[in-house]
Amino acid sequence: MNRFKQDFPILDQQVNGKSLVYLDSSATSQKPFQVIEAVEEYYKQYNSNVHRGVHTLGTKATDGYEGAREKVRRFINAASTKEIIFTRGTTTALNLVAISYARTNLKEGDEIVLSPSEHHSNLIPWQQAAKATGATLKYFELEPDGTLDIEKAKAVITPNTKLVAIAHVSNVLGTVFPVKELAQLVHQQGGVIVIDGAQSVPHMKVDVREIDCDFLAFSGHKMVGPTGIGVLYGKEALLEKMEPIEFGGEMIDHVDLYESTWKELPWKFEGGTPIIAGAIGLGAAIDYLESIGMDTIEEHDRQLAAYAVEELQKVEGLEIYGPLKNRTGLVTFNIDNVHPHDVATVLDAEGIAVRAGHHCAQPLMRWLNVTATARASFYLYNDEEDIQQLVKGLQKVKEYFGNVFG
Template identity: 80%
Template sequence: MNRYWNDFPILNQEVNGHPLVYLDSSATSQKPFQVIETVEAYYKGYNSNVHRGVHTLGTKATDAYEGAREKVRRFINARSIKEIVFTRGTTTAINLVAASYALPRLQQGDEILLTPAEHHSNLIPWQQAAKRTGAALKYLPLEEDGTLDLEKVKETVTPKTKIIAIQHVSNVLGTVHPIKEIAELVHKHGGVIVVDGAQSVPHMKVDVRDLDVDFLAFSGHKMCGPTGIGVLYGREELLEAMEPIEFGGEMIDHVDLFESTWKELPWKFEGGTPIIAGAIGLGAAIDYLESIGMDQIEEHDRKLARYAVEQLSKMDGITIYGPKENRTGLVTFNLDGVHPHDVATVLDAEGIAVRAGHHCCQPLMRWLNVTATARASFYLYNDETDIDRLIKGLQKTKEYFGHVFR
């Protein structure tokens, strides 16, 4: 048991008669006491809408909500809180960029570059943008292990490239893409880069100014925060030139019978009552992660991934997907002759939670020539003993299905 395990109350339970081993943090992370208690304190002590009221509860809620925005700004090293838009999550943030930035600017002959490994949330919005504008989708070629060759990226990026939309870290392969170098390439041609940071921001230090990205999207629930809250970072000058896509309360400045004007950044993109408890909880999650240190978290997660790959590689009949090196805290695999859903079901009977399926990456599954995979993903509350339990569970799975098939 590692030193942070006790901070997460959900982990102290048995599942199917076994101590829980949670290996599904890429789907959603667990929440520490510090976050749970912060959200509870809001609802118990100062539940109120923000920005509108001058009463004590409203002022306290507004201060906490906007204080969380400042924590996000500092966490990713944005220049201003104007560059931090609260959303429902990564999906909403990317859709906002596709609808508000891309649709008015793309035209016939322009190109949007993606990779075949993108999560559906960073694929379908761009498919729709291409259909509506006449722009073309192009795909950066992946190497055999799912990494990118920068020389091939250079050959693919052209003056027609208006947008590169790319994951920072693959939620299937654990690949870490060279975002800084790709940003430099697209900027040379006058394009912008949109980064899906859902799997990177929780696990490593992400500095938007150092990476020189134009947009970055990520979700709170994957980084110890509540569900339903996410962030869109955008360069101030780009956000300033974009129109909101949701209209109503909170985002308006002046409303007349026939015309309205919008609030300044970032509030013009936050129509309606915002996700107050979620934002405050995300702020608490950032406090928690920073108390540990993102460099320490990244080192821990990479160490566990290396250990998992080493142990799985010793087993017969296991196929591991993704790079052997430079992998973040997950490992995706298949057990020969056993469907991943069956693998996950047997592991669940042993109290081990893993993910099975296409992981919202159907094109990548086809690229891998499989229909589905199993995935074990790790976070700061896991340690080597959890992976040892996984290996024992997989041995039991092999024995069970070996007996069934005989």
């Protein structure tokens, strides 16, 4: 995979006098020339609004925007482009479902089931939906290594379970949750399942029809695409019954002084001027990822994560969180007696970018019995040399704080 590193111009630089080692792709991925140039071409050559104009630039912009929707449909194997809603990102997509679907369909006595490892974006919207409807929040029990036992999950999902919301991959633990099996369980009880795909769609082939999920949310910026663009996939039958939550131009069919009607799917959920450049950039990102192959990317990320676990276990006083095997491309850890923010600061001095904090998963931090952790996350442009540089950087962390407090 080393040959792909040269596609990412930002990686060819020094930080604090050291060659940049970027290990924060779970927060946001870097962008290849192909994506940057696609966005630049739109602004330079056919910048125009979509759907409204009949002039040449407007037609080309519309073709680019709707062409990107078809690329997304194919990428996740949705049945129709009607099922692909462009949003600002995963957070917006999840909130759309929580407001438009959950608040309309749930009532007192119904249950919403989550995992304690959820990102705040897949937790707070359901807290608010429960408060608004009288529904009850329930949680799966995690195993000590942060995995989910599907047999135990069966006992949590009942006839009162109307909605399950869960990340496909934990942004802290790297755990790959059994979403296909969970979908079968919740459907047997007549409920729906919402999947946060922010950490899975960039790293593995996700087929919404194979999983049989009802909703899937993900972001472009985590899959080498632009910031500010995301996707909500929803089954057409469910989206048809849902009301939009933003109103204005683009999403209307007919407007009178006292009543209005909406456009058909998917446009009824895309009020206002849409994220045109972002969608075109996302389409270019999908082209780029598909040129490599999602199976290739998944295998690379898993192998690199396994190598990182192996090497980091050699660092004395370092604790790794989550499963040691069957994880995607990230490793979250702490070093004895060193705050993760201090770990990240020393690593930054060595040109190594990692994330430190609670990772928008405070309930999970409490489950781990820590206040914060450090996280190194990998993607197709990382290699074993990057892991070796991380290990060397962590040894410097230990040396520095050993000298300070020793």
